[in-house]
Amino acid sequence: MDYIIPINDLKEGKHRYEFDVADKFFEPFPESEVKKCSIHVVVDLTKRSTGVDTVFSLKGKATVVCDRCLDEFEMPLEHTAHLTFVQGDEPGEVSDEMVVIPRNDTHLDVRQYIYEFINLAVPCQKYHPEDENGNSACDPEMIERLNKIKVNQADSQATDPRWDKLKDLINN
Numbered sequence: 001m002d003y004i005i006p007i008n009d010l011k012e013g014k015h016r017y018e019f020d021v022a023d024k025f026f027e028p029f030p031e032s033e034v035k036k037c038s039i040h041v042v043v044d045l046t047k048r049s050t051g052v053d054t055v056f057s058l059k060g061k062a063t064v065v066c067d068r069c070l071d072e073f074e075m076p077l078e079h080t081a082h083l084t085f086v087q088g089d090e091p092g093e094v095s096d097e098m099v100v101i102p103r104n105d106t107h108l109d110v111r112q113y114i115y116e117f118i119n120l121a122v123p124c125q126k127y128h129p130e131d132e133n134g135n136s137a138c139d140p141e142m143i144e145r146l147n148k149i150k151v152n153q154a155d156s157q158a159t160d161p162r163w164d165k166l167k168d169l170i171n172n
Helices: 111-121 140-156 161-171
Strands: 013-021 036-048 051-065 072-088 092-095 098-102
Touching (some): 013 111, 036 111, 072 111
Parallel strands (some): 072 098
Antiparallel strands (some): 036 051, 051 072, 092 098
C-alpha cells in the first residue's frame, strides 16, 4: 500500500484518505520501537490556494515491550496531529505544524508522518495494564527476580562507619 496523496489533482475543499497500517509498514524503519501493529489512520485534508491543511487521526493497537518485565504486550494507541503543507523554494520543517514542500511536488508522501505520529502515540513508560483484580499483568517470574535484586541492593547499601563520621561533619 502506498501512502501517497495526489495533491495537485485535488480541487480546493475537504478530502479524506484512509490507511491501514500493519507490521509490514515498519520494515523500512529498523530503529522503530513499534514493529507489530494494527492501526487505522484517517487523514482529513483541506486543500486551499495557500497550501494543504491536514489532520491525522490514528487509532489501533501496537505490540510494545513492557519496561518492567520485558514481555511484549498489545497497547491501545490513539493520536491526533495537525500539519500544514505549503509549497515553497526551500523545503523543510518550519515548525512542528508546518512543512514546506517543493513547488513542483505533485504528490504528498505521508508515510514518514504516519510513522512519527505512531511513535509519538507510544507513551514513554510502557507497562502491562492491570488485570480485572487490579494486579499487574507482568510476567510473575520476572517480577520475582526484580524483587530479589531489589532486596539484595537494599542489603548492600549498609554504610561504612568511617563514612558516617564524615557525613556528620558535612551535616554540621
